[in-house]
Amino acid sequence: MTTERTYIMVKPDGVARGLVGEIIKRFENKGFKLLGIKMLQADEQLITKHYEEHIGKPFFPKIVKYILSGPVVGMVWQGKGVVAYGRVMLGKTDPLKSEPGTIRGDFGIDSGRNVVHGSDSVASAEREINLWFPEGVKDYPRALDNIIYE
Numbered sequence: 001m002t003t004e005r006t007y008i009m010v011k012p013d014g015v016a017r018g019l020v021g022e023i024i025k026r027f028e029n030k031g032f033k034l035l036g037i038k039m040l041q042a043d044e045q046l047i048t049k050h051y052e053e054h055i056g057k058p059f060f061p062k063i064v065k066y067i068l069s070g071p072v073v074g075m076v077w078q079g080k081g082v083v084a085y086g087r088v089m090l091g092k093t094d095p096l097k098s099e100p101g102t103i104r105g106d107f108g109i110d111s112g113r114n115v116v117h118g119s120d121s122v123a124s125a126e127r128e129i130n131l132w133f134p135e136g137v138k139d140y141p142r143a144l145d146n147i148i149y150e
């Protein structure tokens with residue numbers, strides 16, 4: 001099943017630190033296919049919808065302020081197991097608990113500045129893609145798929 005998609009988003013600290021290319025490179029090198037990418041300044045309504053599972057938690061106002069603090073780069077990546085792989089490649093929420101070699105393990109220090117977001121399930125991914133890419137994203141043929149997948 002290679003149609004699985006995930007929503008990966010470089011957060012404002014990752015954009016400000018010039019880590020967009022590094023994060024794209026890791027997903028490209030792994031073999032995943034980029035279906036959509038955009039830079040945007042999210043508003044409070046969009047961030048609240050994105051993190052709706054966390055509404056009411058003590059850290060909720062902090063996340064909203066963090067994501068509002070600058071532009072983000074939202075991406076849709078496709079591939080076999082891309083949701084789970086994406087989470088592995090990101091590391092844990094807390095960079096301190098993230099292995100070296102993961103994005104947060106290599107580039108983050110605080111949970112509240114953890115550089116990147118990744119969908120936590122296929123259902124979340126589809127919800128987030130619809131939210132951030134309401135215009136939709138299109139698949140396209142890629143000869144490389146015949147080499148990457150058995």
Ligand code: RTP
Pocket residue numbers: 059063092093094111112113114116117118119120
């Ligand atoms: P994300 O949704 O951004 O990919 O992160 P995640 O799944 O690893 O973690 P989640 O539990 O969904 O939390 C969302 C974001 O909120 C911030 N956070 N701060 N205790 C705290 O201070 C705390 N807990 C979470 C982090 O930026 C986390 O990525």
Ligand code: MG
Pocket residue numbers: 118120
């Ligand atoms: Mg999450």
